[in-house]
Structure formats: structure tokens, C-alpha cells
Amino acid sequence: MSIRGLGPDFSTALLNGREQVSTSDNRGVEFDQYPAELLSAAVVYKTPDATLIGQGLTGTVDLRTIRPLDIKERILSVNGFYEFNEDSSLNPDQPRAGFRASAIYADKFLDNTLGFSLGIAHQSTPTQSERFNAWGFPNVEGDLDVNGTQPFVIGGAKPFAQSNDLNRFGVIGTIQYQPSDSFSTSLDFNYSHFDETQSLRGIELPLYWSAAQLQPGFTEVDGLITEGVFTDVKGVMRNDRNDRNADLFGAGWNMRAQITDQWSVETDLSYSRADRKDSLIETISGTGPAGEGITDTLGFSIQDNGVVRFDSSIDYSDPSLFFLTDPQGWGAGAQPNPLTQAGFINAPDTDDELTHLRFSAERAGYIGPISAITFGVDLSRRDKERAISQTFLVPAGGATALPIPQEAILDKSTSLEFIGIDGHLSLIRCFSSTMAF
Numbered sequence: 001m002s003i004r005g006l007g008p009d010f011s012t013a014l015l016n017g018r019e020q021v022s023t024s025d026n027r028g029v030e031f032d033q034y035p036a037e038l039l040s041a042a043v044v045y046k047t048p049d050a051t052l053i054g055q056g057l058t059g060t061v062d063l064r065t066i067r068p069l070d071i072k073e074r075i076l077s078v079n080g081f082y083e084f085n086e087d088s089s090l091n092p093d094q095p096r097a098g099f100r101a102s103a104i105y106a107d108k109f110l111d112n113t114l115g116f117s118l119g120i121a122h123q124s125t126p127t128q129s130e131r132f133n134a135w136g137f138p139n140v141e142g143d144l145d146v147n148g149t150q151p152f153v154i155g156g157a158k159p160f161a162q163s164n165d166l167n168r169f170g171v172i173g174t175i176q177y178q179p180s181d182s183f184s185t186s187l188d189f190n191y192s193h194f195d196e197t198q199s200l201r202g203i204e205l206p207l208y209w210s211a212a213q214l215q216p217g218f219t220e221v222d223g224l225i226t227e228g229v230f231t232d233v234k235g236v237m238r239n240d241r242n243d244r245n246a247d248l249f250g251a252g253w254n255m256r257a258q259i260t261d262q263w264s265v266e267t268d269l270s271y272s273r274a275d276r277k278d279s280l281i282e283t284i285s286g287t288g289p290a291g292e293g294i295t296d297t298l299g300f301s302i303q304d305n306g307v308v309r310f311d312s313s314i315d316y317s318d319p320s321l322f323f324l325t326d327p328q329g330w331g332a333g334a335q336p337n338p339l340t341q342a343g344f345i346n347a348p349d350t351d352d353e354l355t356h357l358r359f360s361a362e363r364a365g366y367i368g369p370i371s372a373i374t375f376g377v378d379l380s381r382r383d384k385e386r387a388i389s390q391t392f393l394v395p396a397g398g399a400t401a402l403p404i405p406q407e408a409i410l411d412k413s414t415s416l417e418f419i420g421i422d423g424h425l426s427l428i429r430c431f432s433s434t435m436a437f
Contacts, residue, residue, distance in 0.1 A: 012056035015063045015250060016188055018268070019053065021352035023194070023246040023276040025386050031061075033192045033248050033274075035121035035170040037079065037102035040066045053358065053378050065188065068106045068115025069176045075106040075117075083125055090128045091199035092412035092426055094163035098124040115176040125166045130418045131202070132307045133158040138208055140225065153218075153225040154300065155209040157308055159419045160202030160238070167195045182258035192248040200240035201414040201424050203316060205233060205298065206328060212298075226302045233296040236327050237316065239283040239427040246276040262365050266376075268358045273351075280346040283393065283427055286327025287314075289340060289400040294321070309420035317413035317423025325401035331392065340400045343393030348386060356380040 013020050013029035022029045045052060045060040052060060066075075084097040099122075106117035135156030142150075170192040178184035207230050208214060218228030252270035259265060287293030299311035314321060324342045331341020360376030367373070395402040404427065413423035 011058050012060045013063065014060060015190065016065060016252060017052075017062060018250070018252050018270040018272070018356060019354065019380070020250065021248070021272045021274040021354045021382075021384075023248060023274045023350065023352070025348070025350055029061075033168075033170075033194055033246065034063060034190075035102065035119075035123075035168065035172070035192070037100075037121045038065065038104065038119035038170060038172040040064050051360075051374055053380075065172050065174060065190075066104070066106050066117045066119070067176065067186075068117040068174055069108060069112065069178055071106055071108070071115075074108075075104060077104045078102070085126060085128050087128060089126065089163055090130065090161035091163040091201055091414050092410050093428070094165050094197070094199050095124075095126045096128075098126045098165070100125070113177065113179050115178075116174070118173040119171070121168070121170045123166070123168050127164045127166075129162045129164075131158075131160040131162055132419065134308070135207075135209060137224070140208070140214065149223060151220050151223050151225050153208050153214060153228070154302070154308060156207045157205045157310075157419075158202065159205075159416060160200050161414050161416055161418075161424070163199045165197045169193045183256070185253070185255040187251070187253050189251045190249070192246075194244070194246040194248070196242075196244045198240075198242040198244075200238070200242065201426060202238050202416065203421070203424065204236040204238060205310070206236070207233065207298075207300075210234070210328070212295075224302075227300065229297065229299045231295070231297050233298045234290075234293070234327050235286065235296060235316065236330075237285045237322060237425060239285070239425075241279075241281045241283075243279045244276070245278075246274065248272070248274045262363055263361065264364070265361045266359070268356075270356045271354070273353045276350040278346070278348050281343065281393075282345075283324070283343040284326060284341065285322045285324050285404060285425065285427070287321055288323060288327065289325045290327065290329030292401075293323075293327070307419065312421055315423065316416075316421055317425050319404055319406075319409050319425055322404060322425055323401035324395055324404055331394075339392060339394050341392050342395055342402075345389075345391050345393060347389040349389070350384075350386045352382070352384045354380065354382045 020029050023033060024030055041064040043062040043064065048055060079102045081100040083099060089096040102121040104119040108115045134154055137152040138155050139150035140153050172190045174186060174188050176186045206212060212230040212233045215229040215231060218225045250272035254268045256266045257264065297313040301309050303309060326340045326342055331339050357379045360374055362372055362374045364372045408427050410426040414426045415422065416424050
């Protein structure tokens with residue numbers, strides 16, 4: 001959440017007044033870990049408050065759950081939604097449809113002295129997006145436009161078809177007990193399991209900023225080449241799979257007692273923990289290693305929306321044309337020895353743990369202009385660790401290129417029709433029999 005235009009690193013999130021751990025690599029809380037269906041309110045503090053522990057520089061957001069003793073009558077609510085995308089899934093291994101479901105129960109017992117609430121939420125939400133990035137527009141050397149200047153041309157492109165599938169299961173509950181007006185205690189607990197899978201497939205197309213050759217006869221408009229043909233194009237096909245798995249648990253116990261008409265005491269003990277594991281696997285294929293394999297004759301045309309459509313001379317969905325390799329030699333700079341980088345694995349692991357104890361006493365009653373005085377102690381310990389494991393994927397046996405195993409190929413290719421390419425070879429996430437780590 002952004003407060004005063006600054007990022008989440010500068011704010012703090014609380015749950016029922018208690019500071020929360022984070023599944024991110026900093027202290028910024030990711031609010032999608034908390035099902036909105038199970039929250040009753042969110043209070044935003046934008047000014048300092050002496051009684052509020054763990055405040056952020058820009059502000060503090062306190063998420064509130066149902067207080068069962070505050071409800072007027074029993075609550076039993078069940079909701080369900082079906083979700084789908086108008087278009088089919090862009091990647092064949094990701095779903096098009098999903099759902100959201102939640103159930104909440106809250107009631108009071110023992111002459112309204114004991115309250116209980118429980119909420120469960122589950123969702124599976126698919127999203128689809130077509131991404132296009134240009135590598136900039138350099139000047140064409142040696143060619144002058146009508147104004148005597150060098151026209152601009154696309155330097156390269158990085159289009160992707162992205163499909164995400166977010167699955168989240170959350171439970172939030174509260175037990176409250178207030179046998180008299182002078183004593184109350186409550187126990188809160190929450191658990192959230194978050195699982196997101198992303199398939200990202202596309203072709204990096206080095207154009208003017210590569211060995212590709214811009215052919216004469218292009219179309220220029222106002223100093224920009226809008227249509228033309230590149231020869232000797234060596235595409236870098238990407239099959240990326242990103243998995244994120246996170247578990248968040250929290251519990252808090254609170255007790256408040258009215259000692260006299262003026263004095264009251266409060267104790268709050270809480271614990272929260274977050275565990276997040278990511279697996280980001282990038283697989284690279286092409287028609288051959290750097291300097292080898294067939295190249296593409298690629299026509300291009302810039303559309304009104306800025307996206308470039310291409311007209312390819314080769315079929316990027318034909319598995320017989322492609323190998324697991326490093327088509328452009330981008331991994332040649334890896335040390336200690338140059339290698340054929342046909343992929344990469346990035347696997348960060350984040351653990352965050354927070355234990356918190358607060359004791360306070362309050363004296364009510366006016367002392368001059370002061371209506372009440374609160375004082376106490378607040379003790380907390382937080383341990384956060386982030387370990388990152390990274391490695392290259394290279395063809396086994398020291399090879400510079402390996403045929404793609406048939407069992408690694410999905411039956412249906414990924415469509416890149418939004419850039420004019422009908423099919424993209426779709427591979428599964430890993431090839432343990434052919435790739436070395």
C-alpha cells in the first residue's frame with residue numbers, strides 16, 4: 001500500500017493492532033496475503049500516536065477482524081463467485097477460469113459473555129496479459145531522411161504471453177470472553193497459504209542491435225522507420241516458469257482488567273511467522289548456438305498502439321527447428337569458464353518471525369488538560385532471513401546444443417498472435433535428463 005506517494009517499505013501493517021511479518025524481502029506487508037472477505041475494517045493512521053507501536057514513516061494500516069461480542073446477532077454468511085477470462089488462456093498449461101468462495105460464522109454464548117468467530121476463504125484467480133517491450137530505437141547509421149538526419153529504427157523486441165494462476169486459502173478466527181465489565185480477554189489467530197504459478201513464454205528478437213541486417217526499401221514516417229524487413233534474425237525463445245509458495249501464521253492473546261475506577265491494565269502477547277519459497281526457472285532455446293543454425297527473415301510494422309507486428313519466415317512452433325542452447329552467446333561472459341547458458345534458476349527463500357509482548361497501564365481522570373495517562377513496556381524480537389540460490393542451466397555433457405526431448409513439449413503451442421506470430425513452442429518447466437546444474 002502506498003501512503004503519501006511512498007512505497008510499502010515506508011509504511012507498517014498491523015492486524016488487530018499487532019505488527020505483522022512480511023513475505024516480501026523487506027518489511028513491506030503484501031496485503032493479498034489477507035483475504036478481504038474475512039476483514040471487517042481497515043484503519044489508516046497518517047499521524048503519530050504514542051500508543052501505537054511499530055508505526056511506519058508514512059503511515060500505519062491496521063486491519064481489523066470481526067469482534068464477536070460486538071455483533072448484534074448471529075452471523076452466517078456464505079459467498080461464491082465464478083471467474084473467467086473473456087479470452088482463452090494464453091499459455092496451454094494455465095487455466096482460463098477460477099473461483100472465489102468464503103464462509104463466515106460468528107455468534108455469542110453464555111449470556112453474551114463468550115463470543116466466537118471463524119472465517120474461511122479460498123480463491124483461484126487466473127489472469128492473462130500480453131506484454132511487449134521494445135529495446136529502444138537507435139539511429140540507422142549511414143541512412144539520411146528527408147531532413148538530412150538519421151532515422152530511428154527498432155533495436156529489438158521482447159514480447160511475452162503471460163498467464164498467472166493465484167491460489168489462496170485463508171482462515172481467521174477469534175475467541176472473546178468477557179464475564180464482567182471489568183475483565184475481558186481474547187484470542188486471535190490467522191493462517192494464509194498463498195500459491196501462485198506464472199507461465200511466461202515469448203521470443204526475444206535482437207534486431208538492429210545485433211547481427212541482423214535492415215534491408216533497403218523500408219517505410220519512414222517523421223524520422224521513424226515504421227515498416228521494414230530484417231534478415232539474419234536469431235530469435236531467443238523463452239519458456240519461463242515462476243512458482244511462489246508462502247505460508248503466513250499469526251496468533252495473539254489479549255487481556256484487559258479494570259482494577260479501580262481510574263486504573264486499568266492491559267497485556268498483549270503475539271507471534272507471527274511467514275515462510276516464502278520461490279522457484280524461477282528460465283529455459284532458453286533457439287535454432288542453434290551462437291553463429292550456427294538457421295536465421296529468420298523478419299518483416300515488421302509498427303501499429304497505432306505502439307505494438308510491433310512481425311511477419312516471420314520460420315515456424316516458431318516447429319520442435320524440429322529448435323534446440324536447448326544459447327542462441328546469442330549471452331552466457332559467454334560467465335566465469336570461471338564460458339558456458340552455454342540454456343537457462344537459469346533463481347530460488348530465493350525468505351523466513352520472517354516476530355514475537356511481541358506489550359504491557360500497559362492507564363490512569364483515567366483529568367489532570368489539568370490531560371484526560372488520561374497511559375504508560376508501559378513493549379518488547380519484541382524479529383528475525384528475518386533471506387537466502388538466494390542461483391545457478392545456470394547448461395546442456396549436459398558439455399554440449400553446446402541439445403535436441404528438445406519429446407516429453408518436454410506440450411501438445412499445444414502458445415499463441416503470440418498479438419505480435420503476428422501464430423505459435424511458440426511450449427515446453428514444460430524442467431529437463432533434468434538433458435540439462436546440467
